[in-house]
Amino acid sequence: MPAAVVFDCFETLIMSPPLPGPETFTVRLAEVLTLDERCAARAVETVYAHVFAAMSDRSALQPPIIGLLESALREQGERRSEADLEKALWHAHGCTDADQYELCEPAAAAMRRAADAGHTVRLLSNCFLPGNLMRRLLRRTGVPEVYDRALFTADGGPKKPDRRAFELIGEGAFERRVMVGDSEELDIAPAAALGWDTVRVDPRAPDLTGLLTLLDL
The missing domain is CATH 3.40.50.1000 (HAD superfamily/HAD-like)
Known part of the structure; x- marks a missing residue:
């Protein structure tokens, strides 16, 4: 059967290979979303903290990444479209790198x-x-x-x-x-x-x- x-x-x-770390992620996020790097760094720190907390608890639900990033930016007065956030995540995760x-x-x-x-x-x-x-x-x-x-x-x-x-x-x-x-x-x-x-x-x-x-x- x-x-x-x-x-x-x-x-x-x-x-x-290993995914880009927070520093590279921050730089790429700032580039795509035209953000100040300090703002991008705070957003990345927030996203990483929530994801790490979820991954550390086997029974915890993983929060939606787009929602986390949108919320982290909004808290700093920055608003971006979902399409822009997806473009940033694609770039930040090395998907534009030929050998990734x-x-x-x-x-x-x-x-x-x-x-x-x-x-x-x-x-x-x-x-x-x-x-x-x-x-x-x-x-x-x-x-x-x-x-x-x-x-x-x-x-x-x-x-x-x-x-x-x-x-x-x-x-x-x-x-x-x-x-x-x-x-x-x-x-x-x-x-x-x-x-x-x-x-x-x-x-x-x-x-x-x-x-x-x-x-x-």
Whole structure:
């Protein structure tokens, strides 16, 4: 019977060096939004503080990133459109850098094979880009558009390893669910605790034969 096969995004489907730190984020935010750097720094500090607090508490919901940034700027008397805020986040996260993100070909190939075999493919990612920007990044890096649903935590809501995130993305009449990811703590252990099959991907040497074997592909 077809399974639900859920892929993590970063370091599983997309490889990338560490994201820019607060200082680089601040500079890029100031550039795109034409802000004083002190104002941008205060906004970044506010956003990072809220996100860090949410990430430090496994059961806390992740707040929507766009809402956090808009609120942090508004407190300083700065108002920007959602389109401008998205442009700033895209730039600040290095999405305009040619070498920041790269497709993991073995994972992409396994994703295609699972979908071609009739399995339902989905995505679950702890991230800091809102869903529409995540989809844009996935398209740009060449991730196959064979998934029927995605949960991107930057839109707000439960995040890994919260079981609610897995329950949401695993909804449906499936007898079998499989989690594919690189993190034992965030991907593998919580999925296994729910009775899912799991396949761990080593970003340094990605090998998806375990998934193909599991699905008899």
